[in-house]
Amino acid sequence: MNPPASRATTLALFCKVVDNYGDIGICWRLARQLWREHGVRVTLWVDDLSSFRRICPQVDLGAAEQEVEGVRVLHWSSQDVTTTPEDVADIVIEFFAVDLPPGYVAAMAQRLPRPVWFNLEGLTAEEWVEGCHRLPSMHPRLKLTKHFFFPGFTVKTGGLLHEAGLDEERLAFQADRAAMARFLAPFGVTKEEMDSLKVSLFCYPHAPVAAQLAAWADGERPVTCLVPEGVAREAVADFIQADAVAGAGATRGRLTVRVLPFVPQPDYDRLLWACDLNFVRGEDSFVRAQWAGRPFVWHIYPQDENLHHKKLRAFLDRYAGGLDELATFSLGWNGACVIASWPQAWRDLQAALPRIAPRAEEWRGEVLAHGDLTTQMLDFARALGSASENPV
Numbered sequence: 146m147n148p149p150a151s152r153a154t155t156l157a158l159f160c161k162v163v164d165n166y167g168d169i170g171i172c173w174r175l176a177r178q179l180w181r182e183h184g185v186r187v188t189l190w191v192d193d194l195s196s197f198r199r200i201c202p203q204v205d206l207g208a209a210e211q212e213v214e215g216v217r218v219l220h221w222s223s224q225d226v227t228t229t230p231e232d233v234a235d236i237v238i239e240f241f242a243v244d245l246p247p248g249y250v251a252a253m254a255q256r257l258p259r260p261v262w263f264n265l266e267g268l269t270a271e272e273w274v275e276g277c278h279r280l281p282s283m284h285p286r287l288k289l290t291k292h293f294f295f296p297g298f299t300v301k302t303g304g305l306l307h308e309a310g311l312d313e314e315r316l317a318f319q320a321d322r323a324a325m326a327r328f329l330a331p332f333g334v335t336k337e338e339m340d341s342l343k344v345s346l347f348c349y350p351h352a353p354v355a356a357q358l359a360a361w362a363d364g365e366r367p368v369t370c371l372v373p374e375g376v377a378r379e380a381v382a383d384f385i386q387a388d389a390v391a392g393a394g395a396t397r398g399r400l401t402v403r404v405l406p407f408v409p410q411p412d413y414d415r416l417l418w419a420c421d422l423n424f425v426r427g428e429d430s431f432v433r434a435q436w437a438g439r440p441f442v443w444h445i446y447p448q449d450e451n452l453h454h455k456k457l458r459a460f461l462d463r464y465a466g467g468l469d470e471l472a473t474f475s476l477g478w479n480g481a482c483v484i485a486s487w488p489q490a491w492r493d494l495q496a497a498l499p500r501i502a503p504r505a506e507e508w509r510g511e512v513l514a515h516g517d518l519t520t521q522m523l524d525f526a527r528a529l530g531s532a533s534e535n536p537v
């Protein structure tokens with residue numbers, strides 16, 4: 146899509162990879178959408194190019210500066226950054242409260258008009274975020290104000306990342322069995338496996354994967370489990386009796402496990418769309434599973450003192466009303482309740498899938514009615530800009 150002819154808004158997005166792929170996954174998604182759909186010139190500062198490359202193979206690991214899909218990417222390898230006020234973007238986003246380079250902040254304070262500054266926070270369904278979304282925080286020394294921006298599920302939050310045209314693309318794909326079969330074939334999925342219950346599996350190492358694989362193997366219905374390389378490595382290797390590398394797989398009982406390569410982000414969406422049930426984790430895959438319109442089980446990122454169990458319950462309270470089988474299974478999957486029998490918990494969940502599927506579609510509509518995160522963020526930035534004679 147061509148950017149508008151007038152001077153484009155500029156935006157700097159600072160991303161530190163704490164671990165795994167969610168931090169860069171979210172920032173990359175946001176950066177691409179800002180450019181493609183809103184014509185915003187984005188500079189993405191990221192400290193870990195290797196993690197970035199796993200979800201976006203075009204990334205050059207050796208480049209201090211590069212352009213990827215219209216986004217300027219800078220390797221943020223040190224806090225020792227010198228920037229002039231003219232080089233500061235109109236909008237500056239720190240992701241998950243990262244410390245911006247002091248030199249960049251000093252230049253922000255000198256820039257006229259001042260940039261709009263956001264701290265983009267993590268996603269939670271808890272109610273308190275509604276009171277914190279859009280709150281200002283003054284810099285203790287400099288003439289700068291930062292605003293908190295909270296993603297979320299309700300009208301009083303900033304919404305979720307969702308690209309224009311995503312639903313049309315997804316629905317066309319899901320309506321085309323041959324397209325789904327063509328997509329899955331390179332991963333070894335056969336015609337027979339297309340007729341089985343197709344499950345994608347993305348979780349943290351502490352999930353009870355071995356018990357679940359056993360429940361599938363001993364279950365009544367054929368299941369094909371597609372698991373990206375590196376996920377639940379030990380349990381998968383035990384099941385297939387071989388190294389869990391991409392291309393490996395085995396069938397035991399009613400279960401076939403296939404190990405997939407880690408795919409680029411757009412293909413991960415297609416994987417979720419092609420499966421009947423998705424196990425997802427963290428933040429970004431959790432949101433993408435919601436857009437897939439299919440039942441999913443969430444493995445939440447673990448936190449100290451089991452704080453994450455509270456967050457999981459807050460989400461299930463919003464999502465899984467009347468779907469006790471899903472709530473119980475999800476709590477058990479996350480160690481938030483004891484499951485007496487995995488095979489039984491699975492049978493219960495499987496029997497409930499036809500009731501969960503319409504809820505997945507309904508939920509999509511409910512959440513999207515409030516608008517997407519990127520548009521809401523830009524609208525807020527513009528409102529702040531015009532209020533302070535600071536047009537963006």
Ligand SMILES: Cc1cn([C@H]2C[C@H](O)[C@@H](COP(=O)(O)OP(=O)(O)O[C@H]3O[C@@H](C)[C@H](O)[C@@H](O)[C@H]3O)O2)c(=O)[nH]c1=O
Nearest residue numbers: 164165166167170200407408409410413427428429430
């Ligand atoms: C499995 C797979 C995932 N992906 C992408 C989808 C997502 O953008 C990304 C995975 O990110 P997530 O689902 O968020 O899970 P995650 O666990 O990888 O990431 C995170 O979770 C956050 C809550 C934490 O704050 C982070 O520190 C981080 O741990 O990887 C691919 O592109 N290809 C693949 O094959």
